[in-house]
Amino acid sequence: MRFLANIGRAVLGMLAAIGRVALFALETISHLARPPFYPREFASALIQIGFFSLPVVGLTTIFTGGALALQIYAGGARFSAEAVVPQIVAIGMVRELGPVLVGLMIAARVTSSIAAEIATMKVTEQIDALTTLSTNPMKYLTLPRVLAATLVMPLLVGVGDLIGIMGGYLVGVERLGFNAGTYIRNTVDFLEPLDIISSLSKGAVFGFLAALMGCYFGMRSGRGAQGVGRATKSAVVAASVLILAANFILTELFFTA
Amino acid sequence: MIELGNVHKSFGPKDVLCGVDLTLAKGKSMVIIGGSGTGKSVLLKCILGLIAPDSGAITVDGTDVTRLRQGSAERDAFLARFGMLFQGGALFDSIPVWQNVAFRLLRGSLKRPKAEAREIAIEKLRRVGLTPDVADLFPAELSGGMQKRVGLARAIAAEPEVIFFDEPTTGLDPIMSGVINDLIREIVVEMGATAMTITHDMSSVRAIADDVAMLHGGVIQWTGPVGDMDSSGDAHVTQFISGSAEGPIETVR
Numbered sequence: 001m002r003f004l005a006n007i008g009r010a011v012l013g014m015l016a017a018i019g020r021v022a023l024f025a026l027e028t029i030s031h032l033a034r035p036p037f038y039p040r041e042f043a044s045a046l047i048q049i050g051f052f053s054l055p056v057v058g059l060t061t062i063f064t065g066g067a068l069a070l071q072i073y074a075g076g077a078r079f080s081a082e083a084v085v086p087q088i089v090a091i092g093m094v095r096e097l098g099p100v101l102v103g104l105m106i107a108a109r110v111t112s113s114i115a116a117e118i119a120t121m122k123v124t125e126q127i128d129a130l131t132t133l134s135t136n137p138m139k140y141l142t143l144p145r146v147l148a149a150t151l152v153m154p155l156l157v158g159v160g161d162l163i164g165i166m167g168g169y170l171v172g173v174e175r176l177g178f179n180a181g182t183y184i185r186n187t188v189d190f191l192e193p194l195d196i197i198s199s200l201s202k203g204a205v206f207g208f209l210a211a212l213m214g215c216y217f218g219m220r221s222g223r224g225a226q227g228v229g230r231a232t233k234s235a236v237v238a239a240s241v242l243i244l245a246a247n248f249i250l251t252e253l254f255f256t257a
Numbered sequence: 258m259i260e261l262g263n264v265h266k267s268f269g270p271k272d273v274l275c276g277v278d279l280t281l282a283k284g285k286s287m288v289i290i291g292g293s294g295t296g297k298s299v300l301l302k303c304i305l306g307l308i309a310p311d312s313g314a315i316t317v318d319g320t321d322v323t324r325l326r327q328g329s330a331e332r333d334a335f336l337a338r339f340g341m342l343f344q345g346g347a348l349f350d351s352i353p354v355w356q357n358v359a360f361r362l363l364r365g366s367l368k369r370p371k372a373e374a375r376e377i378a379i380e381k382l383r384r385v386g387l388t389p390d391v392a393d394l395f396p397a398e399l400s401g402g403m404q405k406r407v408g409l410a411r412a413i414a415a416e417p418e419v420i421f422f423d424e425p426t427t428g429l430d431p432i433m434s435g436v437i438n439d440l441i442r443e444i445v446v447e448m449g450a451t452a453m454t455i456t457h458d459m460s461s462v463r464a465i466a467d468d469v470a471m472l473h474g475g476v477i478q479w480t481g482p483v484g485d486m487d488s489s490g491d492a493h494v495t496q497f498i499s500g501s502a503e504g505p506i507e508t509v510r
């Protein structure tokens with residue numbers, strides 16, 4: 001009986017949390033339509049999230065693209081299919097690895113910093129101070145970050161896809177002896193518009209989730225340094241899990257029609 | 258006029274406010290005294306709607322402010338009349354000092370040209386005893402007492418009708434405390450503002466207050482004009498003034 005009650009409580013708790021996050025998301029979006037707006041906050045979020053994430057996106061995807069090429073070459077050799085390296089690298093990077101890896105790196109880099117910053121502001125009463133200065137914290141802090149992440153993530157994912165493919169190309173041409181022209185032609189011919197559309201759409205959704213989780217857990221932070229630590233950890237875990245779950249759902253939607 | 262009627266607030270099992278009744282007259286300076294942890298800061302935050310009371314009525318000029326919806330136009334208008342100095346300063350650490358002070362003047366309905374906002378900020382900084390060269394520093398570069406004074410400058414920058422000061426002189430040297438006490442008195446007398454100040458410092462109480470209220474055990478134990486404080490006959494007040502360990506206020510709490 002106790003066992004069942006515990007399960008019930010956990011399920012109810014989870015449903016309540018989903019409800020709270022959904023309300024938080026709706027409130028954030030609703031501020032899109034209601035002035036005042038804070039363009040300076042938005043611009044600074046764009047630079048923080050977009051521009052300063054480029055190095056980590058580039059590093060993550062170039063190594064992954066290279067490793068992918070090596071794996072496919074070795075695996076393909078078992079049934080004399082080494083030649084498919086360019087095609088599989090392209091599809092693997094664009095459809096799956098590009099968006100997911102960039103999403104997870106953004107969860108590590110952006111979600112954590114948003115959550116820690118907002119939680120610290122909460123703990124030091126800066127959020128209360130904003131309210132008393134007639135500034136809505138959801139408008140001033142949450143909306144600019146969520147909007148910037150949603151808009152800039154497709155770009156980051158696009159860059160990540162390209163650099164990943166380039167990693168595969170470098171390994172393919174320099175290590176595995178592919179002809180440079182053939183490699184590029186095979187890649188370009190094989191990719192379809194839907195692959196790229198799905199990749200960039202995933203980016204937008206993952207960016208939205210990453211920034212939203214940072215803001216949500218930051219705003220709900222408990223008191224003291226411990227509260228900030230907990231908020232940051234929960235935000236990164238929630239963002240990562242949600243990104244992976246959303247990736248599955250989006251893949252299902254795009255590719256199993 | 259601000260009126261609190263039977264205000265209750267608990268955090269989990271901990272009852273902080275247990276039926277607070279208090280009236281704050283327009284243009285007067287009220288000082289709240291009471292031991293640390295008795296809920297003085299919580300009381301101010303309840304009035305501002307930063308903490309929702311569990312029950313009770315809080316009215317400002319007749320309107321029940323606990324009913325104002327977060328983000329509604331009425332609540333924005335209500336908050337625009339208030340200034341608040343937070344106990345910890347609560348400065349925004351991502352922007353320089355002068356932008357903190359001029360925060361309201363750089364955005365929203367009170368927006369002015371940047372140069373003018375900066376000038377006002379520097380003038381307010383001077384009034385709290387800070388030189389113009391702190392204007393371009395970031396809050397983290399200031400000492401605790403300086404941060405407090407920047408918070409004070411921010412609270413008064415938009416010349417609000419009602420100002421709440423949460424421990425304005427805690428952490429300041431005696432001379433600077435005197436400057437801040439005079440400033441608070443001046444704001445009430447010259448600008449006609451209504452002020453509510455929390456302090457532990459009895460010399461501040463005598464310098465600032467028209468009226469004094471003592472919060473203890475979740476209720477207002479005593480309230481009256483500052484002149485009656487010494488002859489209040491209330492054991493809590495007498496013990497608080499003398500700072501004695503003997504009396505109804507426990508030293509372990």
Ligand SMILES: Nc1ncnc2c1ncn2[C@@H]1O[C@H](COP(=O)(O)OP(=O)(O)O)[C@@H](O)[C@H]1O
Binds near residue numbers: 273292294295
């Ligand atoms: N947000 C909060 N969550 C839980 N407890 C709180 C919160 N704010 C204040 N408290 C508790 O309420 C009590 C009164 O706090 P406070 O009003 O800050 O005291 P003070 O009179 O020193 O200003 C304290 O015991 C504090 O721990």
Ligand SMILES: [Mg+2]
Binds near residue numbers: 297298299344423
């Ligand atoms: Mg306090």
